[in-house]
Amino acid sequence: MKEKFYRNRENLKVDRGMVKWQGFILSEHSEVLRELTEQYSECYEPPVQQVEYEIEQRLKMAYIQHLRIQVILNFLENGRYFYCTGYVLGYDGEDIWIGHQKIHRTAIRRIIYLEEVKFWQ
16 A cells, blocks of 8 residues: 555646746736835834833733733834734833743833723723
8 A cells, every 4th residue: 555655656746836826916916016015114103102101000901901912112123113912921120021022111112902901990
């Protein structure tokens, strides 16, 4: 049985992957994609710096309620701010553990809840 399988394996067709689909992208599609990327890059507004007190309150709420958050950092690359997402796992002096990343408090620009906070909390 094994010999038959290996013998027929040589006759199998080789998949060309994405090469076979490249012909389906028309010039109109590429123009629309280019326009969308230009439009997206033009409408980017940098996030507003939150007050330190508000950052502390949001971190505390996320830690107590075990909420998933997005932390926007004060570091730029290509005109956009870095961010990381995850749960607040704990504090280590001036550093905060979000997911498996250690972030210094002064590096935080804004915190956004990714889960809905209940109105009674």
